Amino acid sequence: MxxxxxxxxxxxxxxxxxxxxxxxxxxxxxxxxxxxxxxxxxxxxxxxxxxxxxxxxxxxxxxxxxxxxxxxxxxxxxxxxxxxxxxxxxxxxxxxxxxxxxxxxxxxxxxxxxxxxxxxxxxxxxxxxxxxxxxxxxxxxxxxxxxxxxxxxxxxxxxxxxxxxxxxxxxxxxxxxxxxxxxxxxxxxxxxxxxxxxxxxxxxxxxxxxxxxxxxxLTSADGQPAEPPSSLGAQALPETGWDAVQAARAPGRPHAEAYLDAYFDWREDISGDRCGGVDEGVKCGFGLRGGVTVAYAAQCGTATLPSGFRTAARLVRLADRLGIPVLTLVDTPGAANDAAAERSGVGTSISEVFAAVASASVPVTTLVIGEGGSGGALAFAAPGRTWVTPDSYFSVTSPEAAAAILKRPAGDIPATANQLRLRPQDLIELGIARAIV
CATH class of the missing domain: 3.90.226.10 (2-enoyl-CoA Hydratase; Chain A, domain 1)
Incomplete structure (x- = not known):
């Protein structure tokens, strides 16, 4: 038996x-x-x-x-x-x-x-x-x-x-x-x-x-805001917007796994959106740091799938109910925008994350660690509590997409990046981010 x-x-x-x-x-x-x-x-x-x-x-x-x-x-x-x-x-x-x-x-x-x-x-x-x-x-x-x-x-x-x-x-x-x-x-x-x-x-x-x-x-939170992690990558600020984009896309740049491992003493992932999907490019879970629990939702540098957004929303809602502060890491060229993503409800799933972050009663802390591409990145960001690393950028859309929208030739992409004011120091000046870590 x-x-x-x-x-x-x-x-x-x-x-x-x-x-x-x-x-x-x-x-x-x-x-x-x-x-x-x-x-x-x-x-x-x-x-x-x-x-x-x-x-x-x-x-x-x-x-x-x-x-x-x-x-x-x-x-x-x-x-x-x-x-x-x-x-x-x-x-x-x-x-x-x-x-x-x-x-x-x-x-x-x-x-x-x-x-x-x-x-x-x-x-x-x-x-x-x-x-x-x-x-x-x-x-x-x-x-x-x-x-x-x-x-x-x-x-x-x-x-x-x-x-x-x-x-x-x-x-x-x-x-x-x-x-x-x-x-x-x-x-x-x-x-x-x-x-x-x-x-x-x-x-x-x-x-x-x-x-x-x-x-x-699940029982060790103190309700205090999570401190943003320290930068693990390049420390020099980019001179131009295109330099910022290139630094964020550098192959050797530290990604979410490295930040999470350095930040937490130990952690456990949750997995899945409970709707039939898993996005390997989004890591969500809970970690212990100095005896205190912090929840995390981290983009890992890939285009975020609808299932990734839904999993992140699930994580934020759960953390909020249990009184656990949240850390989000932004690193995505943007939301997946192919036909499969549209059929899977990418717009609806992004709205779930926006709503979960906006309605959370626990503090949410955000660090942009790489690419911050458009609304798919912004959904993970906490208004008023966002920090950036020197090797990151945050933009209304990618320079390539911006040039295409504006009907500019490919040769104008670097100049377009400069005009978008997407560098870390630009984000501070614009009031988008608090500081550069």
Whole structure:
């Protein structure tokens, strides 16, 4: 039967204290009178030693106390019934009362057939309990075990702030017995990660360490603005606008990964836009710097895809809800503008980032570390809290695009760059940036 819920909890946390089961109404063979349901529950209890398909309590994962929800798949396939809903609702209520983050260790086949619609409607209760907990500023982490399907995936799994998955786990809304024949690889943890639905696929042997790291990151903010990183590249200011463009496009210039590694003691990435896309040219996540958490959304020098903008917006909204300050790094020639990007909603996705930054109650700090091309770069920038490096530029559009718009010959591109006043020192004079780091 594999690792039980109690064995899993015992390996991940210390001092676990199980919550008492909430009272629930008892009816013969359940709410719809399914013949033999009581006998099936009794057999499941004897086989697993549990009274229900979920185990809830509180314990310390690393140094952080957390509310833990662990599914026992051996109990009727980890299915969700009314008593499961009672326990989950009570666990979320306790988490709000104690202010502890919630970790859901999911292994479920979905709603319990023997309870009919009474089981399916538990998804509404779970969604409401999770929403109230999110609104209270409490982080939610889910771990997708094998299998995670049906309503368990569509509520606790996909609805978490950070979603981790174990390798090879079956993950999907449709379970193996009800989905159409075809590409089974789409229903795996690895496939869900590749399509932007999961933040990371991690080995079981490192799950305790990874959970401890994530709990530290999501609970260690102090609300103070992030300081802009120091420049890692050239220190001399460019003489002309075209010099600035050339410096920002230099092959050896430091990019986002170098800045993030130098800035943070350690960090963890989130991945994906939860709409089917991943942009490898945008790095988002949370890092620890001097014991304090800062969220980051960093462009890596490529044209930013719609999925990259949506992931950044997701990061800023999450950080804002958890009270974590944000650092953004601007480095893009601009938003992707091909036909695929338009069909994927590049304009809408850019608007999401503008709105997330504009409405954030936490401070957002921006450093332009390379190219700052048009609105695709500006969406990542914080009004009034933007700094620039000496080897960067920020422009209404690229000099090449500006020349094309103005119907100028290619030979006029350097002169156009000079006229755009896009150098770091120009940005200070124009009031676009605070200072050159």
């Amino acid at each position: 594999g690792e039980s819920a109690r064995e899993l909890i015992g390996s991940l946390c210390s001092g676990f204290s199980e919550f008492p089961a909430p009272p629930s109404s008892s009816t013969v063979d359940g709410p719809i009178g399914w013949p033999g349901y009581d006998d099936a529950r009794e057999r499941a209890g004897k086989r697993t030693g549990e009274e229900e398909s979920v185990l809830c309590g509180v314990g310390k994962v690393g140094d952080v106390e957390a509310t833990l929800i662990a599914f026992e798949f051996g109990f009727l396939g980890g299915s969700l019934g009314r008593r499961t809903g009672d326990r989950l609702e009570a666990a979320f209520t306790r988490a709000r009362e104690s202010g502890t983050p919630v970790v859901s260790l999911i292994a479920t086949g979905g709603s319990r057939m023997q309870e009919g619609m009474a089981a399916l409607t538990q998804l509404q209760r779970i969604a409401a309990a999770a929403a109230a907990t999110r609104a209270a500023g409490i982080p939610l982490i889910s771990v997708l075990r094998n299998p995670t399907t049906g309503g368990g995936w569509a509520t606790l799994g996909a609805g978490a702030d950070v979603t981790l998955a174990l390798p090879g786990a079956q993950v999907g809304f449709a379970g193996s017995r009800v989905r159409p024949e075809g590409d089974a690889s789409a229903y795996t943890a690895e496939s869900q990660f590749a399509s932007g639905q999961v933040d990371a696929v991690i080995g079981r042997e490192t799950l305790d360490v990874q959970l401890a790291r994530w709990l530290i990151l």
